[in-house]
Amino acid sequence: MSGEPLDIEGWTCPAPLRDSPTVLLGHGAGGRLTAELVEHLFVPALGGDATALADAAVVDVDGVRIAMTTDSFVVRPRWFPGGNIGALAVNGTVNDLAMVGAVPLYLTAGFIVEEGLETEELGRLSAALGAAAREAQVQVVAGDTKVVDRGHGDGVYITTTGVGLVPAGVDIGPTRAQPGDAVLVSGPIGVHGVAVLSVREGLEFGTEIRSDCQPVSSLVADLRTAGIDVHVLRDPTRGGVAAALNEIAGSSRVGVEVVERAIPVPDEVRAACGFLGLDPLVVANEGKLLAFVPEHQADEAVAVLQANPRGAGAARIGRVVAEHPGVVVARTGIGGTRVVDLPLGEQLPRIC
Amino acid sequence: MSGEPLDIEGWTCPAPLRDSPTVLLGHGAGGRLTAELVEHLFVPALGGDATALADAAVVDVDGVRIAMTTDSFVVRPRWFPGGNIGALAVNGTVNDLAMVGAVPLYLTAGFIVEEGLETEELGRLSAALGAAAREAQVQVVAGDTKVVDRGHGDGVYITTTGVGLVPAGVDIGPTRAQPGDAVLVSGPIGVHGVAVLSVREGLEFGTEIRSDCQPVSSLVADLRTAGIDVHVLRDPTRGGVAAALNEIAGSSRVGVEVVERAIPVPDEVRAACGFLGLDPLVVANEGKLLAFVPEHQADEAVAVLQANPRGAGAARIGRVVAEHPGVVVARTGIGGTRVVDLPLGEQLPRIC
Numbered sequence: 157m158s159g160e161p162l163d164i165e166g167w168t169c170p171a172p173l174r175d176s177p178t179v180l181l182g183h184g185a186g187g188r189l190t191a192e193l194v195e196h197l198f199v200p201a202l203g204g205d206a207t208a209l210a211d212a213a214v215v216d217v218d219g220v221r222i223a224m225t226t227d228s229f230v231v232r233p234r235w236f237p238g239g240n241i242g243a244l245a246v247n248g249t250v251n252d253l254a255m256v257g258a259v260p261l262y263l264t265a266g267f268i269v270e271e272g273l274e275t276e277e278l279g280r281l282s283a284a285l286g287a288a289a290r291e292a293q294v295q296v297v298a299g300d301t302k303v304v305d306r307g308h309g310d311g312v313y314i315t316t317t318g319v320g321l322v323p324a325g326v327d328i329g330p331t332r333a334q335p336g337d338a339v340l341v342s343g344p345i346g347v348h349g350v351a352v353l354s355v356r357e358g359l360e361f362g363t364e365i366r367s368d369c370q371p372v373s374s375l376v377a378d379l380r381t382a383g384i385d386v387h388v389l390r391d392p393t394r395g396g397v398a399a400a401l402n403e404i405a406g407s408s409r410v411g412v413e414v415v416e417r418a419i420p421v422p423d424e425v426r427a428a429c430g431f432l433g434l435d436p437l438v439v440a441n442e443g444k445l446l447a448f449v450p451e452h453q454a455d456e457a458v459a460v461l462q463a464n465p466r467g468a469g470a471a472r473i474g475r476v477v478a479e480h481p482g483v484v485v486a487r488t489g490i491g492g493t494r495v496v497d498l499p500l501g502e503q504l505p506r507i508c
Numbered sequence: 509m510s511g512e513p514l515d516i517e518g519w520t521c522p523a524p525l526r527d528s529p530t531v532l533l534g535h536g537a538g539g540r541l542t543a544e545l546v547e548h549l550f551v552p553a554l555g556g557d558a559t560a561l562a563d564a565a566v567v568d569v570d571g572v573r574i575a576m577t578t579d580s581f582v583v584r585p586r587w588f589p590g591g592n593i594g595a596l597a598v599n600g601t602v603n604d605l606a607m608v609g610a611v612p613l614y615l616t617a618g619f620i621v622e623e624g625l626e627t628e629e630l631g632r633l634s635a636a637l638g639a640a641a642r643e644a645q646v647q648v649v650a651g652d653t654k655v656v657d658r659g660h661g662d663g664v665y666i667t668t669t670g671v672g673l674v675p676a677g678v679d680i681g682p683t684r685a686q687p688g689d690a691v692l693v694s695g696p697i698g699v700h701g702v703a704v705l706s707v708r709e710g711l712e713f714g715t716e717i718r719s720d721c722q723p724v725s726s727l728v729a730d731l732r733t734a735g736i737d738v739h740v741l742r743d744p745t746r747g748g749v750a751a752a753l754n755e756i757a758g759s760s761r762v763g764v765e766v767v768e769r770a771i772p773v774p775d776e777v778r779a780a781c782g783f784l785g786l787d788p789l790v791v792a793n794e795g796k797l798l799a800f801v802p803e804h805q806a807d808e809a810v811a812v813l814q815a816n817p818r819g820a821g822a823a824r825i826g827r828v829v830a831e832h833p834g835v836v837v838a839r840t841g842i843g844g845t846r847v848v849d850l851p852l853g854e855q856l857p858r859i860c
Contacts, residue, residue, distance in 0.1 A: 179625045184655030193653060197627065201634030202617070202641070202648045213649035215614050218673055220570045226616035226669055228654045262567050264578035265554070266667040268620070273531045275549065282553030289554070296554045297565035300667075301545060302580045303536030304858065308662040315618040315652075317578055317669035321570055506656065 184506075186394025186440075187499035191403075212256045214322055221322040223258035225249055228315040232506045234281065236352045238366030239442070242285035245314040247371050247442060248508060250292045251391040254373040255445070257328035257380070258320030263289060264298040265316050270309030281312060292371035294318065326380065332387040333408035337476040338454035340447045342375055342461050343368070343469035345397055346425040349439035349504050353432065363424045370443035375467045379447065382460045388448035391441065393508055395499055398437040400446055401484045402498040412484045414474030414496070437486075438499045440507045448476065536582075536858075538746025538792075539851035543755075564608045566674055573674040575610035577601055580667040584858045586633065588704045590718030591794070593666055594637035599723050599794060600860060601670040602644045603743040606725040607797070609680035609732070610672030615641060616650040617668050622661030633664060644723035646670065678732070684739040685760035689828040690806035692799045694727055694813050695720070695821035697749055698777040701791035701856050705784065715776050722795035727819045731799065734812045740800035743793065745860055747851055750789040752798055753836045754850040764836045766826030766848070789838075790851045792859045800828065 182189045212225035229245045246263065253260040265285060269278060289296050351367040353359065372391065379386050388408070392400040397419070405412045421429075421436045429436045443466070449457045454472055461467030484496040534541040564577035581597045598615065605612040617637060621630060641648050703719040705711065724743065731738050740760070744752040749771070757764045773781075773788045781788045795818065801809045806824055813819030836848040 177627055179621045179623060179627055179630060179655055181623050181655050181657060184621065184653055190653060194651075197631050198634055198651060198653070201631060202638040202651070213614075213616075215647075215649055215671075217569070217574055217613060217671065218572045220572045222569055222574070222671070224614060224616055224669075224671060225650050226618045226667070227652045228618035228620050228667060230620060230654045230656050261569060262565075262576060264565075264576055264669050266578045266580040266618075266669075268580050268582060268665055268667075269531050269536065271531060271533050275529055275531055278531060279549050279553060282550055286554040295567075297567055298577050299546075299550060299554070300579045301536055301542060301550070302582045302665075302858075303531055303533050304582050304662065304665075305533060307659060310656065310660040313620055313654075313656075313665070315578070315580060315620075315667035315669075317576075317616050317618075317667075319567075319569065319574070319576060319671060506654075 181505045186399055212252045212258070214256055223253050223256050223320045223322050224317065225252040226315065226317040227252065228313060229508060230313050230506050231352060231508050232310065233355055234311050236355050236367055237364050238351055239369035240281060240284050241312065241314055242281040243288040244369050244442060244508060245316045246285055246288035246292055247369050248393065249316040249318040250294055250371045250373055253318045253320040254376040255389040255391055256322065257326035257376060257389070258322045260292060260294045260318055260320040260373050262297045262319045263294050263316050265296055265314060266300045268309060268313040269301060269303050270311055271303055271306050273311050278312065292373060323380070328386050328389050330388055330404050330407035333404050333410050333448045333476050334387065335410060335476050335478040336451050337387055337448040338451050338472055339412060339414065339474040339476065340449065340454065340458055340461065341419065341471055341473050342372060342445045342467040344420040344422045345392065345441055345444060346421055346429065346436040346439035348442040349507055350425050350428045352507055353504060354428065365424050365428065368441060368443035370466055372443060372445045372466060375445060375461055375464055378460050378464050379457060382456065384449055384453050384457045384460065386447055386449055390446045392444060392446055393440050393442060396438040396440055397446065398435065398496050399498055401496065404448070405484050406482045409481045411477040411480040412474060413477050413487065414484065415487045417489050418471060418473045420469050420471050437496055440504060442508065533857045538751055564604045566608055575605050575608050575672045575674050576669065577604040578667065578669040579604065580665060581860060582665050582858050583704060583860050584662065585707055586663050588707050588719055589716050590703055591721035592633060592636050593664065594633040595640040596721050596794060596860060597666040597668045598637055598640035598644055599721050600745065601668040602646055602723045602725055605670045605672040606728040607741040607743055608674065609678035609728060609738070609741070610674045612644060612646045612670055612672040612725050614649045614671045615646050615668050617648055617666060618652040620661055620665040621653060621655050622663055623655055623658050625663050630664065644725060675732070680738050680741050682740055682756050682759040685756050685762050685800045685828050686739065687762060687828050687830040688803050689739055689800040690803050690824055691764060691766065691826040691828065692801065692806065692810055692813065693771065693823055693825050694724060694797045694819040696772040696774045697744065697793055697796060698773055698781065698788040698791035700794040701859055702777050702780045704859055705856060706780065717776050717780065720793060720795035722818055724795060724797045724818060727797060727813055727816055730812050730816050731809060734808065736801055736805050736809045736812065738799055738801055742798045744796060744798055745792050745794060748790040748792055749798065750787065750836070750848050751850055753848065756800070757836050758834045761833045763829040763832040764826060765829050765839065766836065767839045769841050770823060770825045772821050772823050789848055792856060794860065
């Protein structure tokens with residue numbers, strides 16, 4: 157590397173200009189640049205307010221409360237340890253529905269295929285999508301296929317949209333966190349991002365790290381059945397736990413305090429993150445949730461999550477405080493505290 | 509041209525092999541190749557039957573009948589006379605909802621942006637999308653943005669998904685055509701496809717031809733209010749009127765007979781199609797509908813459509829017959845008949 161001349165053309169600024177005249181990779185990374193694009197471009201253009209453009213919306217159809225959410229999946233590579241773009245397209249959208257307390261019911265899938273993709277691979281990815289839908293107990297009811305010419309795609313991009321039913325009495329949303337709430341996570345973090353990076357960059361970390369790509373809707377159902385008064389749910393995908401907690405702290409105008417050593421980070425993930433210079437808190441997850449619940453129900457909620465195989469590694473990682481509204485701090489192993497900031501832009505492009 | 513060597517690498521077979529091992533542009537064209545991909549690849553992979561994967565599905569949520577549909581838009585260029593990819597993404601999806609008789613209510617929008625797109629253009633396209641949504645009286649309730657690296661997109665692709673309410677008593681679908689039905693079209697055909705081609709290929713046809721990109725949901729509402737017993741509706745987009753009529757004839761197992769000179773084709777479209785060697789019946793429309801109604805209500809239905817500015821050019825163009833089920837024939841100007849076949853694959857790539 158050191159012998160090569162600096163490639164100015166392909167060089168990416170690690171902290172790109174905030175008022176860039178063009179769209180940067182970082183605008184799609186789920187960090188501060190994405191938030192700014194939504195707030196300053198999409199919301200004024202499309203009408204409505206910023207909260208109305210959250211990942212899942214709850215709307216009324218003839219007196220029934222339904223949740224709607226959409227996500228485009230552009231993960232590279234399409235196959236990675238523990239998953240693929242087809243399964244991810246189902247679980248990502250199912251989980252977004254679950255995060256407003258909805259029971260996921262129906263999916264649509266739009267495929268943008270690059271000319272030249274092997275038909276056999278498209279078939280395998282579709283079968284993976286179908287299998288994931290059955291596992292998550294949702295039905296794929298409508299689809300669309302477009303083909304773009306070579307050099308204008310990357311195999312296949314999949315956009316899924318989900319519709320779910322919000323049960324009566326359920327009121328879960330990012331503005332409902334309140335001082336005294338306990339913050340839970342349903343299992344070890346950072347796994348999806350490291351699994352994708354490991355194959356993309358050809359890195360070997362000793363043990364194979366497999367993505368946690370899975371539906372978490374059954375965890376939400378279990379919490380509801382147990383009578384837990386869940387205030388906020390969030391699946392920490394792009395931007396990881398750091399982005400999710402920052403968004404909740406901002407929306408609810410509360411402070412969040414996490415205890416670093418309480419956060420489950422697998423050794424392999426910690427090692428890989430050390431090697432790559434990443435904070436595990438900003439690495440994407442695809443089968444985990446964060447839950448904000450009243451302090452007095454925290455232990456019970458952790459037990460409920462742990463009783464489900466999909467939440468076996470659940471843990472309590474922090475609490476909501478009245479101080480420093482909008483700011484997330486972490487108590488470090490050596491007794492200090494640090495601010496956990498919303499990542500600016502791109503650390504892991506095309507992770508989902 | 510004639511002096512240049514044949515470019516074997518970039519050469520596209522006009523009638524590609526049906527069992528191609530790779531995906532071809534024609535698989536996205538809405539013709540026979542698309543139908544085969546859906547029938548032989550997506551339906552087995554995703555479960556369900558072919559009708560369940562129609563453009564819009566009608567599903568039950570807690571006793572309410574809702575319609576769901578999704579479409580990815582990859583039109584090139586992004587701006588064309590009479591429209592742009594943002595407006596198209598709204599109207600295409602709104603119209604698909606209307607085609608099962610649903611009242612369109614909510615949209616989601618997923619943007620796949622290529623790194624380097626000017627932020628200002630993304631803003632203008634989003635504003636166009638927002639304006640089209642207001643005009644079509646639907647609300648954009650959720651969105652997503654992904655950014656892909658240069659050379660893996662083409663400015664922006666937009667996937668919209670729509671949800672609508674199917675009013676009580678409405679039963680409109682592609683299997684309900686029956687012998688004796690009259691076939692109506694809501695206005696002149698072929699305009700969108702020719703408008704896009706004209707700018708893409710740098711062709712000039714004397715007069716500027718503007719896309720008919722518009723919502724047709726108010727036409728459907730007018731027919732319902734007037735008490736017309738509509739059996740089938742279809743917006744003849746990719747593959748044009750020919751593909752739409754063939755699909756209906758196949759689904760309903762009836763024959764369709766159209767009278768060529770009764771089909772409204774603007775002179776400019778006819779001239780352009782002659783120049784390009786295209787049949788106007790296979791050219792895409794983005795603001796028209798085909799309606800199958802009982803013979804005794806046909807004149808009234810045409811009058812209802814004509815009374816709405818969006819259906820001013822409505823006409824009766826044919827009828828359903830018991831003979832030749834699954835086959836569409838056209839009576840030509842000189843008194844003969846010809847079979848109107850489903851186009852095989854690609855005539856107009858990336859038209860929507």
